[in-house]
Amino acid sequence: MKILHTADWHIGKKLHKHDLSPDFDLFINWLCITIEKHGVEVLLVSGDIFDLANPSSEARKQYYRTLMQLKKLNCKLILTGGNHDSPAMLDAPKEILRELEMHVIGGLPQELEEVIIPLKGKNGEIEIVIAALPFLRDADLRTAGDAITYEDRLEAIRKGIQNTFAKTAHLCKEKYPGIPAIALGHLFAAGAETSESERDIQIGNQAAFNALQFGDYFNYIALGHIHKPQRVNAPVPAFYSGSPIPLSFSERKDEKRVLLINTEAGFIPESIPIPSSRRLLKLSGNLEELQLKLSGLEKHGALDSLLEVILEEDKYDADKIFRFDELVSGFNTPGFEIVKHRTNFVHKLQGASELYQNTVKLEDLSPAEVFLELIKKQDYDKDTYTELIGAFNELLEQVQYNENEESL
Incomplete structure (x- = not known):
């Protein structure tokens, strides 16, 4: 079975107020071509579908338009929520999407079995199991609320993540023994290289999860949250696919990619570079x-x-x-x-408060005295110095005039 791993779509993202929706449209067009070209049967998206928990109507339209484009390819789709996403918003249409062979898990369900998705191959037999774990919030990791000290809480969160993966692995093994399994996860693994555009999770990333604690049951772990493509040090193949488009200037040199797994050849993925738009x-x-x-x-x-x-x-x-x-x-x-x-x-x-240190209080000085002291520290020629003082006096007169008008 051929499986494609991507993550961190961040639909609706703006880079310094510049709309990146055209970038995402071009990526999806390329992704559809790539899925057809490689005969991909399953697409995994590991969290942060949207950039905001309450996305704009345009972002929602782009999301549903994307789902319809992917549906035409006869490719099963599994999406999970990230720390940017609203679980309730993603989960709302999940029953309808499931009928279209699209599985969306916005938040951790009460029954852990619901994250386990068996997939049948061309022969009609279950060929692989997907454990679609979304971003795990503090409320999901119940032991974290019982911790007393800050360090206890950090450790409780790490332990909670480890236990969730362990319980999910146990369910996969119990219900589908001998069937290969892939887990999705949206988290910050210790040692991962970050960029400027990721939002800190789990107490400002202080509860970084040691990837060695994923265990050795899953054949592959499809990670999201970190935008820089990279492999993490885990007992099994565990990769961040990275975001498909640059979301900050710190990502300008990253080679964006998706990861292709061919289960017949093993679980080390092939990296397919995304063309830069x-x-x-x-x-x-x-x-x-x-x-x-x-x-x-x-x-x-x-x-x-x-x-x-x-x-x-x-x-x-x-x-x-x-x-x-x-x-x-x-x-x-x-x-x-x-x-x-x-x-x-x-x-x-220097700022005005730094000019006088502790010898003079600013409130005891006139605005003109502070300004003169400020520009005296700079190396201006005589003409520029004169122009600055003239401009300052004009502004000061205007401010004083406005204050007098308001007091009348």
Whole structure:
């Protein structure tokens, strides 16, 4: 049997307010072609179907549109909820979806047997068992609530995850002896490399689960939550497929993939790279270097490249900040969009409270005195210095005028 493992779709995700729904549509189109090409019979999605627990109507439409695309392929579909997902929302249509051979388990059911899904092969016999475990919340790990100290609670969560996998393995062995089994899991395994876009789970990731505690019953463990593709150190093959599209600039260099398991050949998966539909670029340098880099961009991919631009200068300079903002706001190169920009100065400008240390209280000074002390620390030429003072005086007069008007 051929089984494809993916995870962390994050439907509805926005990268710095930029909608990534076109990226996901292109991925699904490619996924459908890949499923047909390789004759995939089962698709596993290990959690974080949506980016938000209460997804927008557009995100929900994209989800159901995706299910219908996959249904046309005669491929069984098994999805589990992640820490971003609402169990109730995912579980609501599960009876209807089950009739379409789509199994959705949003949250851990009261009866653990419900996560066990036997799958028949072409000969009509049960060929493999899927233990579709979703993200395990504190309420699912009941012993965690009984812990007294913080360390006790961490250990209780780890033990609860271990016990859940062990009980599920026991049920598989008891009900389907001798049948290979695959478990899904959505969790943070100790030692896994993370990115900027993952939300901490289980007490800020402090309750990291040791993958050695998965046990040795399952033939493969299909993991979700970590967006960087990687294998974890477990007694059996255990892999994070990673997210199918880059969800943060920290993932811009990751090779996105899905994992294909051919049970006839074993349970070490084949990595199938996902074509890149857009680039995420991080550009940094001084003002002149950024101008040069932005003017020399070359288009790549079906979608616009998204840029994070960082101004790096030795000394704080208000004029350069102004020119940098002008550069960003005036940027209009087809095929590229700046979605994030920031400044970084080696010698950071001191705040007003740092100028006087403990010798003077700010409330005892006039705004003009504080401003003069502030700009005195900077290396401005005479004309710039004069312009800054003039601009400050105009602003101060306007503020004082507005305050007088309000008091009348």
